[in-house]
Amino acid sequence: MTTEEIPEVESVTGTGVPVRGNDIDTDQIIPARFMKVVTFDGLGEFAFFDQRFDSATPAASRDGDGGAVEAQDDPKDHPFNDERFRDASVMVVNANFGCGSSREHAPQALMRWGIDAIVGESFAEIFAGNCLALGIPTVTADTETIESLQAWVDENPDGEIEVDVAAETVTYGGTTVEVAVDDAQRKALVDGVWDTTALMKSNADAVRATAESLPYVSLDD
Amino acid sequence: MSEGTLYDKVWENHAVAELPTGQTQLFVGLHLIHEVTSPQAFGMLRERDLDVAYPELTHATVDHIVPTADQSRPYGDDAAEEMMAELEENVREAGIQFSDPNSGDQGIVHVIGPEQGLTQPGKTIVCGDSHTSTHGAFGALAFGIGTSQIRDVLATGTVAMEKQKVRRIEVTGELGDGVEAKDVILEVIRRLGTEGGVGYVYEYAGEAIENLDMEGRMSICNMSIEGGARAGYVNPDETTYEWLRETDAFRDDPERFEELKPYWESVRSDADAEYDDVVVIDGDELEPVVTWGTTPGQGVGITQPIPSPEDLPADKRETARRAQEHMRVEPGETMEGYEIDVAFLGSCTNARLPDLRRAARIVEGRRVHPDVRAMVVPGSQRVQRAAEEEGLADVFREAGFEWRNAGCSMCLGMNEDQLEGDEACASSSNRNFIGRQGSKDGRTILMNPRMVAAAAIEGEVTDVRDLKEVTVA
Numbered sequence: 001m002t003t004e005e006i007p008e009v010e011s012v013t014g015t016g017v018p019v020r021g022n023d024i025d026t027d028q029i030i031p032a033r034f035m036k037v038v039t040f041d042g043l044g045e046f047a048f049f050d051q052r053f054d055s056a057t058p059a060a061s062r063d064g065d066g067g068a069v070e071a072q073d074d075p076k077d078h079p080f081n082d083e084r085f086r087d088a089s090v091m092v093v094n095a096n097f098g099c100g101s102s103r104e105h106a107p108q109a110l111m112r113w114g115i116d117a118i119v120g121e122s123f124a125e126i127f128a129g130n131c132l133a134l135g136i137p138t139v140t141a142d143t144e145t146i147e148s149l150q151a152w153v154d155e156n157p158d159g160e161i162e163v164d165v166a167a168e169t170v171t172y173g174g175t176t177v178e179v180a181v182d183d184a185q186r187k188a189l190v191d192g193v194w195d196t197t198a199l200m201k202s203n204a205d206a207v208r209a210t211a212e213s214l215p216y217v218s219l220d221d
Numbered sequence: 222m223s224e225g226t227l228y229d230k231v232w233e234n235h236a237v238a239e240l241p242t243g244q245t246q247l248f249v250g251l252h253l254i255h256e257v258t259s260p261q262a263f264g265m266l267r268e269r270d271l272d273v274a275y276p277e278l279t280h281a282t283v284d285h286i287v288p289t290a291d292q293s294r295p296y297g298d299d300a301a302e303e304m305m306a307e308l309e310e311n312v313r314e315a316g317i318q319f320s321d322p323n324s325g326d327q328g329i330v331h332v333i334g335p336e337q338g339l340t341q342p343g344k345t346i347v348c349g350d351s352h353t354s355t356h357g358a359f360g361a362l363a364f365g366i367g368t369s370q371i372r373d374v375l376a377t378g379t380v381a382m383e384k385q386k387v388r389r390i391e392v393t394g395e396l397g398d399g400v401e402a403k404d405v406i407l408e409v410i411r412r413l414g415t416e417g418g419v420g421y422v423y424e425y426a427g428e429a430i431e432n433l434d435m436e437g438r439m440s441i442c443n444m445s446i447e448g449g450a451r452a453g454y455v456n457p458d459e460t461t462y463e464w465l466r467e468t469d470a471f472r473d474d475p476e477r478f479e480e481l482k483p484y485w486e487s488v489r490s491d492a493d494a495e496y497d498d499v500v501v502i503d504g505d506e507l508e509p510v511v512t513w514g515t516t517p518g519q520g521v522g523i524t525q526p527i528p529s530p531e532d533l534p535a536d537k538r539e540t541a542r543r544a545q546e547h548m549r550v551e552p553g554e555t556m557e558g559y560e561i562d563v564a565f566l567g568s569c570t571n572a573r574l575p576d577l578r579r580a581a582r583i584v585e586g587r588r589v590h591p592d593v594r595a596m597v598v599p600g601s602q603r604v605q606r607a608a609e610e611e612g613l614a615d616v617f618r619e620a621g622f623e624w625r626n627a628g629c630s631m632c633l634g635m636n637e638d639q640l641e642g643d644e645a646c647a648s649s650s651n652r653n654f655i656g657r658q659g660s661k662d663g664r665t666i667l668m669n670p671r672m673v674a675a676a677a678i679e680g681e682v683t684d685v686r687d688l689k690e691v692t693v694a
Binding site: 021022023025027028031032033035036037038039040050095096099100101102103104105107122124125126129130133134143182183184185187188191193194196197199200201203204206207210211213214215216217218219220 | 234235250271368378480484516659
């Protein structure tokens, strides 16, 4: 990714996958033992690993380019193991999703598994911020709306869901519901400024002025 | 909106610009980095051919993957060695100070920052680690960030943030015998919930907080994130200043100390500051708190019955049912007598010198239960040396604890220190999530360091107040 390519994410359309439960923490999304890596490549296969498999480690270790893991032992009942949801890109979750650590490995793993947008009751703050940095919207709705959507996804694994960030709506099977999108997130995604590095870099003089105004800061030059 | 709080003042002092998203570009006064969340950020910098903007305001250590037994290089675990080598290369290239194991200053990032005096009141402090909230104990605005934000901070010295609300949590009265800072924060999370702090910064205040030493304040601020609050802080006071005076930053430079003190004083919350919310907790009523479940909010006083899921709010019931199944506990029972296999005394929450001293007083003259594997992992090499010099290490060893080198260790099981199978662990750490300590069937019971010591001795969760304290000679 270069600074010139700052994509806009006005809406995401795809099939859904329901992942139920409140307080699903980042250790569940990506167990720490899979974070002993210096890139994010290949993390997708480890998303929800302990919820998906009974074995502690993948049956075949990661190949050289950080690619696929084969034939894990003892797959368990989990939507990410369910063939019907294998092509899903919209994940539907419940409350306080992504609580716990600041590891960006969590949304990275989900993104690399195929998730492009998440609809839920609520999200932990750092997790939502990390998603934004990757251009993944995290939109919220009340419990009833989410549960209806999860039920619909179960019945319609091939049904399309449109998460419209700009309009703050989610549309599925002829139904459109209103959802909430954090103001800054909406602006960042819709206007395509969620890649903040270049933007903030352009204020370098103002940054230096702030630094120099602070009594505790001693700069090298 | 809050007004006149430390948060408002520090925010204002560090605000650089308003971004098109409505977020504020906030100057970062101290950027701490470690080996797990930074390599990808350095990689992104290289891809864009960008330099580290403020290496002099950046400090690195290695903590998550570092072995706590044999630390000779190369590390036995190839993946750990690769991460360490990558960090060494990154900090060397950028000219970033690195508290590596050879320096004698290595340790958990949230232990070494304060002990080296890098952590100071009125600073903005970030790190790719959610427990960065720890540094708020000094009246800093400190919060965890993700790897893309680490890239931003490395490249620009700033981070994009939205301003949050401020909730004052006032803990009145005096903490009873055997009750510690850890119990206060576990109680806060139990009451306000694991998501109760989302959108808030927590200001901890009141007599019980003011009477805590800096280490106690750090334990509390550390677990703000477990209550959903990205940052928590305590206003700086004489206790803070006394601590700072003895750190590397000011020990030989009292003039610098006097120079900065007015700034520290100026960021304290005003007496008439306005808060978005205020919660009062009666400190007199608290007792040692332990967790019965798989979130830090599932705690209970040691003499109190484990709640029935039906008695909890509707949205907590299913989580509670699954937690009780995993932990194999029944509503109505207390946690006292819950058998443990492992005792872990360590982590950025509770592995500082006073934590080890208190635990040692419980351990001295006793033996670790024969069925228990017990280990002490000091928070830093400095803590380790100090504890060895004052005889604490011997006390633990003689009792049957393993005395290890500094690191994160079994708090999250990224090195070889992990639970096996369905082992139950009395732990002074901060998260009891399923799988957290390295085994997906492992069971974690969070508690204060003295309670961990008591559990190690008795082989089961024990009310430490029932064990007579022994004074270390």
